[in-house]
Each structure stands twice: as C-alpha cells, then as structure tokens.
C-alpha cells in the first residue's frame with residue numbers, strides 16, 4: 001500500500017542520514033524541505049524530497065493533498081503517567097490556596113490519593129478512562145508514548161496498570177513503551193518500614209512483572225521525601241537483572257543525587273531535572289543518558305524551571321515530554337510542551353522541535369525508527385493547518401494546529417473528517 005503526501009508548505013525535521021540525537025549547538029539546527037513531498041510504503045517512509053524532484057507516480061497510489069500544511073514527524077512523548085483513575089482537581093485548588101506539592105503528599109494526597117482511586121477501579125474501567133486520554137494525545141499529534149505504572153503500589157495493582165498499558169500497546173496504533181514505577185511513593189502501610197517496601201519491589205513486584213514481560217523500563221522517584229539514592233540503586237540493579245533499563249525521576253525537588261545515580265546505572269534518560277547544577281551537568285556530559293525536561297510539571301505546580309539554556313549551552317542534549325499525570329501535569333499536549341520550552345526555558349523553536357521529536361525518541365529507545373523524517377523510519381507523521389512557519393507551532397500556544405495524523409502509514413485522523421465534523425456542529 002502506497003501513500004503520497006504532496007502540496008505541503010514544508011517538511012520539518014528531515015534527516016537524510018539517521019542520527020540518534022542532537023546535542024548542544026546542533027540542537028538549533030532543524031533541517032527542512034520547502035514544499036516537499038513524501039512517499040509511504042507499507043507503513044514506512046519510502047522517499048521524500050523537494051517538489052521539483054517528485055517522481056511521477058502511477059494511479060494506484062493514494063494521494064493526500066496537504067493544502068499547504070506542514071508535515072512533521074509525530075511527537076514522541078517519552079514520559080507519561082496517563083493510566084490513572086479519576087482526577088485531582090481538589091488538590092489543584094489546595095495548591096492555589098497555598099499548599100505545596102510536598103505538603104499535599106504528606107497529608108496522604110498526591111500519588112497516594114491516585115493509588116486509592118485506582119485500587120477501587122476495575123481493569124476495564126481503567127482502560128476506558130485511559131483510552132480517552134490516548135485518543136486526545138493522538139489528536140494532538142503524538143505517535144509514540146512511554147507510559148508508567150506507579151499508582152498501584154501493591155503487586156496486584158501495579159500488574160493491573162501494566163496490563164492496561166499492554167492493552168493500549170496492542171489495541172491502538174500508538175507505539176507504546178512501558179515502565180514499571182513501583183517506587184513512586186511509599187504506601188501508608190509501610191510508613192516506618194521503608195526497607196519493607198523496597199524489599200517488596202525487589203523480591204516480588206519486579207519478578208512478577210518480568211514473568212509477564214510487562215515492562216521495558218524501570219523508574220524510581222529519586223528525590224527528597226520520596227526514595228533515596230541507595231534505595232534507587234538497589235531497585236535499578238534488581239530491574240537490570242530482569243532486563244529493565246532505567247529511566248528515572250530525578251532532581252525535581254532538590255539536588256537529590258538522582259541524576260548521578262541514573263548516569264551511573266546507564267539510564268536511558270533522567271527526567272525532571274529542575275535542580276541541575278554544574279556537578280549534574282558534568283555527570284551527564286558524554287553519557288548516553290538523555291536529560292529530559294518536563295516543563296508542564298514546573299508550570300502547573302508553579303515551581304522552579306529546569307536550566308535548559310545552561311544545559312544546552314554546556315553541550316548537552318535535551319528532550320522534552322509531557323509528564324501527563326493527574327497531579328503535576330494533567331495534559332498530554334506536546335505542542336504546548338514545546339511552547340513552554342520556548343517561553344519558560346528559553347529554548348529556540350528549533351531546539352524545542354528537536355526535543356519533542358528526535359531526542360524524545362531516543363529517551364524512549366526509539367530513535368532508530370521514530371522522531372524524524374528519514375527513509376526507513378516508521379511513517380508516524382502529522383500535517384498541520386496551513387501555517388506561515390514552523391516557529392508558528394510553539395508561538396500559537398493555545399491552538400491545536402494538527403489536522404491530519406498518520407500512524408504506521410495509516411491516516412487515523414483526517415483533515416476532511418475534522419472539517420466535516422466542525423461543519424456539522426456549526427450548522
């Protein structure tokens with residue numbers, strides 16, 4: 001099956017040669033092709049180029065007229081917690097009234113609140129609540145997503161979450177990577193017995209999850225008030241024995257040592273990084289660990305922003321993800337994440353686009369197949385409305401400019417249906 005996309009305004013993030021990620025100064029380089037075309041064969045990008053070298057194709061080809069819209073590789077959202085039950089807008093109000101994220105957590109709110117809600121929700125109900133979010137992120141242009149457990153905190157409920165993630169992997173066109181995050185918070189019944197909970201994670205949860213092959217990665221919330229570096233290292237080592245690569249939460253609340261622990265254990269990424277100083281930058285330099293920023297979380301909680309500029313200027317790569325979760329970032333809108341990267345973190349639009357495509361693909365182990373327009377990569381793409389420039393994407397921060405979404409070479413949301421739908425409701 002072949003599909004030709006033509007009459008684009010621009011192809012964005014075109015890489016003739018595959019690159020794993022871009023770092024430092026290279027992050028401000030964004031290759032594009034004006035008014036380009038792109039050919040998809042059997043779900044894979046088979047060719048692309050400028051308009052003057054478009055081959056003449058036979059009539060058996062399906063053609064999509066992009067109408068001057070821009071063609072992007074679909075977003076790769078390398079850090080989400082989008083499996084959850086209910087919502088936490090009451091805590092949102094508590095925060096407006098002045099309580100901090102940590103104070104809410106200490107009162108049994110926060111992650112423990114979501115764990116209680118999830119415990120009382122059936123696997124089927126959890127799946128359908130999560131599918132609402134999945135449909136929404138696809139409509140925003142996400143084509144690959146990493147999803148964490150961590151609202152279970154018992155073996156049974158962690159398995160429940162991970163089975164829902166597997167179902168999303170099997171039943172939707174998204175590319176999904178799953179992460180076990182049993183060490184997200186200390187359950188109330190283990191207060192005063194931290195060792196007991198870490199034992200449970202190591203001796204029971206990890207083997208049970210590995211037996212069902214439910215997790216690609218392992219995560220720990222390594223931060224002040226959550227899990228220590230020693231506990232983190234023990235959990236990461238146990239995960240490694242079962243083939244789970246680390247991807248950890250680090251330095252959101254303090255200089256926790258999490259970044260160094262992640263690098264030491266060969267983490268694919270360390271995420272959050274609001275507290276990143278010279279020592280942390282030195283640890284990350286030259287490592288294979290992708291520093292991943294979640295500007296939606298700092299924005300939503302009104303907390304310190306990570307020093308993206310300093311990191312990029314020091315030569316590091318940076319990825320960005322949504323952190324979609326009910327407590328610190330109830331949004332999976334990757335275009336908004338780009339805007340926050342530009343506005344709050346002072347990243348250039350080119351840097352932001354690289355951070356949510358190529359570098360975030362790397363942060364979830366997918367840079368060989370996702371994150372750029374490159375021959376041989378999966379045809380996960382979106383076409384925007386007609387826009388004047390790629391900078392317009394982060395600039396127009398409140399508009400969903402994504403009109404057509406193509407996943408695995410198949411149109412899953414089309415411009416025609418979006419326009420048709422609107423005509424219908426406005427009539």
Ligand code: NIG
Nearest residue numbers: 110111297323325326327328
């Ligand atoms: O990435 N920081 C830890 N975990 C999530 C928040 C989870 C929650 O509050 O429900 C995060 O921000």
Ligand code: FE
Nearest residue numbers: 079081249323
């Ligand atoms: Fe998170």
